[in-house]
Amino acid sequence: MGSQQNLxxxxxxxxxxxxxxxxxxxxVVALxxxxGQLTVRLGNGGKGQ
Structure with a gap:
């Protein structure tokens, strides 16, 4: 994976x-x-987790 991005x-x-x-x-675009739950939104090329 690439460098960590600041959130x-x-x-x-x-x-x-x-x-x-x-x-x-x-x-990951947005959390x-x-x-207490997190929904991870991924881009078109993302892999579901």
Whole structure:
């Protein structure tokens, strides 16, 4: 995997700064917290986990 990307929080979501690039590479774009659970959204090239 590539270098670690810094994350920053917006409300209850965690975003990667270069969301567009990450989206194309199938990296994690956003993590949504709710009820102690996290939903990981991946780009088109991402693999489900």
């Amino acid at each position: 920053f929080t917006v409300g209850s979501k965690v975003w990667v700064p270069d969301a567009a690039d990450a989206w194309e590479e199938g990296e 949504e917290g709710g009820g």
